[in-house]
Amino acid sequence: MLSPAVLVNKGSDPMRILVLQHLDVEHPGSFREFWAEHGHDWTAVELDAGEAIPDLSPFDLMVVMGGPMDVWQEAEHPWLVPEKAAIRTWVQEMGRPYLGICLGHQLLAVALGGEVGLMAAPEVGFAQVNLTEAGATDPLLGGFGPTYSVFQWHGAEVKRLPEGAVALAANAACPVQAMRWGRHAYGLQYHVEITPTTVPEWQAIPAYAESLKTALGPVAAAALEGEVAARLPHFNAMARRLDDGLRALITTAP
Structure with a gap:
């Protein structure tokens, strides 16, 4: 299990x-602004472009983004194998902080022994999630x-949490919306x-465009960019709060 004593950065530096990125348009988005405000140095590795994962030891935090591929597509995307190994090393052996978003969330699960599979139908657009009992007392969520x-x-x-993990948020479509x-x-x-360019950039990806139309239909899909723009202040506030909370967990570790 995680040992906070091995954290690199336990102060305010x-x-x-x-x-770790799997598509150039699936980047840290609004987190980049917050990291710049605090003077953080971040290194992006574009795995789908053949970039190699560097030595992990100098880093304080690993953030793994989304992508159109699935965690089991190792034949099509062989870099998934070393990526899962790096996540496992980072979390289990080095005990350092990790944030996975979408595909990065699923990769965390399978890297630690959980199971990921296809949903009955894609979940695209706005949704409500509910905190679980564990989530209600979680320091981040x-x-x-x-x-x-x-x-x-x-x-x-x-589909199945790895041993030692807890679900923090859920809804009817997906029972593990967040985990720790x-x-x-x-x-x-x-x-x-998400940022003002997220929806148009993702709509240009064939796999994303297909899931968008399947989930919402052509009319609602066409309106999504405007609806996201109207809600950006809400999502930016959520992202900032998550960033503040994650930084607090890192810097206050005993």
Whole structure:
């Protein structure tokens, strides 16, 4: 299990953040603004472009983003194998803080022995999630509940949690909307990092465009960009609160 004693940064100094990306338009989004405000140094590794995962030891936080591929598609995307190994090493052996979003959430689950599979239908657009009993007292998510609005774009879900993990948020479509393993490893199935360019950029990805039309229909799909723009202040506030909470967990570790 996680040992806070091995954290690199336990003070208020700027952090070094390693970001694993699987598509150039699925980047940290609004988190980039918050990291710049605090002087954090972040390194993006574009795995789908063949970039290699660097030495993990200098980093304080690992953030793993979303992508159109599925966690089991190792033949099509062989870099998934070393990525899962790096996540496992980071979380289990090095005991350092982790935040996974969408695919990054699912990768956390399978890297630690959980199971991910296809949903009955894609979940795309706005949704309500409910904090679980564990989520209501969680230091990172506890202040959001009991029910809050999120932005979704996924067709797979965590089917079985890894040993030692707890579900923090759920809804009828997906029972593991957020999870925590140990003290500092978090996965969020939903997106809070969205910016004004998120929807048009993701709509240009064939797999995302297909899931969008399947889930919402052509009329609602066409209106999604405007609806997201109207709710950006809400999502930006959520992202900032998550960033503040994660930083507090890191810097106040005993």
